[in-house]
Amino acid sequence: MALLPDRLTETLRKGQLDGLHGAVVVRAGEILLEYHGTGEDFAWNHPLGVVEFGPDTLHDLRSVTKSVTALLYGIALGDGLVPDPAAPLLPRFPEYPELAADPALARLTVEHALTMSLGLEWREDVPYDSPANAEIAMELAPDRYRYVLTRPVLEPPGTRWHYCGGATALLGRLIADGTGQSLAEYGDSALFAPLGIKDVVWMFGADGVPSAASGLRLTPRDLARIGELVLAGGVWQGHRIVPADWIQTMLRPRLRTTWGAEYGYHWYLDVVAGHRLVSGNGNGGQRLVVIPEQDLVVAITAGNYDHPDQWRTPATLLEQVVLPALD
Template sequence: MHGFPLSRRALPALGLGVMAAPARAELARAELARAGFAPDLAEKLAAGLRSGLLRGVHAVLVARHGRVVLAHYGQGADESWGQPLGEVAFGPAVPHDLRSVTKSVVGLLYGIALGRGAVPPPGAPLLAQFPEYADLAADPSRQRLRVANALDMTMGLRWDESRPYTDPANSEIAMENAADRYRFALDRPVEHPPGERWTYSGGAVALLGALIARGTGQPLPDFAREALFAPLGIEPGGWAAGRDGVPSAASGLRLTAPDLLRIGQVVLQGGMWEGQRVVPAAWLEAMNRPGIPTGDGLRYSHLWYQGGGFVPAFGGPRPWLGANGNGGQRLYLMPAAGLAMACFCGLYNQPEQGATPLRIWREIVLANLLRA
């Protein structure tokens, strides 16, 4: 085990911009080599940034087997839930919007709450958990809805988040503007039987956030702090709420890059953190089973993406888990390699916003892992 441990509250910045001194640069190269990476990994990231192929990068952290081996923090214009923040110099203590990476964090929170018996299991009828909407529960076309359909985004209800999040016709924005967000999410027109097709839906996650809050008796951010953040030593940077005061389970969380990396590490460690059980093992096992196809070569399960990437060190592809957010926010995990990568970008609502973090993951991190 080499590099620097994730358990330290303030992670040392190993990456670009802080390694100018030859001795420190040589130390970083030696750490990378010991971790099984090409020793010029940092230089390759720097070249990608200089070339313009990697756009809008605010932060990149890479860890292997719980040790940080690469860190880069940049500078650029940023925003929080659409509100400009101006030019920001990023660093290990600077929080950043996670946007829809929040969904995957909520997936872990649901598993923790389920382990405590506070929320219904995936097989439970969904509308039965919202007795205030008896008229919707009486609709035969909705009676097959299960909690699992919200967890896997297979509710079969019309939902369109393909529009920019600046467009009020975007379904998540329309939900935020609705008088009752939960009725809005549940009374969309039925397009497919539940479980048949994957449709990206912030509404599904809003429903899960409500179940967590109702079942635990705590607002979602408070439960997250007690059940997940405090055990990992995380101090959240905020959780945006809608006009109705309800924290957004779909996109509202702000964390630092090191804190997001810790969340990835607890997943890689089977739900354990410094000898303490944080996330139930059974939940993570279910999360890793093949999920519903998303239509673009990925699968989806329990609010996490599932993909695969070629790794030279393994001589073939290996599966990875991903949490994706608008603007290029990413958390990538490859259990077989003990790898975690957190990435923040400022490419909100831009076409091809996912290209930059995916190129860093595939062409720099995985392509330069030389030892299994």
Template sequence: MAEQVDEILRAGKAPYFHGLVVMRGGEVVLERYGSGPDYRLNEPLGHVEFGRDTLHDLRSVSKSVVALLYGIALGEGLVPEPGAGLVAQFPEYRDLVADPARAHLTIEHALTMTLGLEWNEDAPYTSPDNSEIAMELAPDRYRYVLERPVIEEAGKRWLYCGGASAVLGGIIARGAGRPLEEYARTVLFEPLGISTYEWSKGTDGTASAAAGLRLRPVDLAAIGQLVLDGGRDIVPGEWLQEALRPRVVIAQDFEYGYQWYVGTGERRWVEGIGNGGQRLLVRSEDELVVAVTGGEYNQAQASAEAVLEAVLDA
């Protein structure tokens, strides 16, 4: 495996590569780090020499971590079951709660990104034309999401939506009675021995549930190992089974669970995927966890794909 990965890196086939941690059978079997320009969301960090202790944006892999946090909070009785009404969790928006077109929205629709609301993240993540960026700039992120025009019945079609993750983060924080990042620290990070992390915040001071988490790749891999292990005593096992079950088709052999991607082809896998080449892949049949970080932001993830392919082929 190391030989295949090193050949990819030597040949310059992964120019945006930043970090790789591979675990097998619960042990780290390979680590590699690179260098290059990086960002904290849209804040330039300059040229970075990456190592084991360097934090890295997870971008939308943050969403998959939020799904784990929802399961923990559900097990503690802090948040409603997925079948509960979504808009009802924000009673201060009386006009939206009273809107019959939104009455059928549930938390599960947010978990599966099937809200049926207008949302577009095709524009670059540096532009307010991107719905997620517009949400971050809005005076009230939760109202911004929940008041989007209804364009179709919920539950029918997967549409990528960082706003869904933001709303889930808000429900967790309200249920826990503290900010999302503080709840994550006590119920997930500290039990896993993760002592160093950051969670970028919007202008309103709220952690970006959709894209703001920053971890060391080795700690991202530890979260993947937790998933592989069935949650241990940290995430309820029943929740993980539900979260990782394929629920909505994205493409052939590629589906979505609760904020996790699910490969449904010949070899089953689950994965968190983030802009720039951030990947967390878990394949239970091989007892394999692969964490990749990269700097290919707002582009195809060719570098991450090359490194992942080298690991999986090996």
């Protein structure tokens, strides 16, 4: 791993890491690589101009937030505050009795939300600055939960994985109802404070609700700390934060994504260059990658929002810089 900084410098010199804003590589609790670049950035769709990133600069995590929300669900479940994944979903939304009476929706369970297999119409294949994008429309809606639950039913739940930020919003509501705190408040008390993470921003939708799907802003170092928690099976510095059985359950593959990776409970599971990894992925090239067999965590922030090849920069960093240094 001593060649890691040299590999990064050479790959940057070749122009193969366009839009890279930050990277932290941690192995066995030791930071082996930390990079902070310069580039144009946004907080959601609010332009921040050209930012000189440093260790304390917050960055959008976008949909890596979904994976953090899954961790929070497991913590709340361990305390008996949220329903088991097998529980029916609609009874948890009693303000919509007419929806609960719909036989197609009555089949929905919490697990269908956790695995993004609700079977509802949901389009996020358009830019995230457009209300034609279902997640943006949800964030602009006066009632995000009604918006999600009134999407047309396309197929029976559990049939296939279909990317859906609305599924995460429903989980956020269950956490808030069960804990009696907003998602942001519960995140602080149950996860971030125990990890020693103090600088957190959680962005809110038009309805004043924290976005469970894409609202978190953290530093790369703190993002890596969350990866270390997952790597350690839910334990941080000798203190259990997430139940061990939830980590195992969360990372068990259940469905296959459209590009071939497997999906657990809001975490992706894949094999890259012969290494099994789990990851949280976000628009623009945000990544939290955990490689258990190597005791390794990689946190990546980037600014390639909505770009069709946004995956390329984190993939290049992982496959050409980090993984070759393991051999």
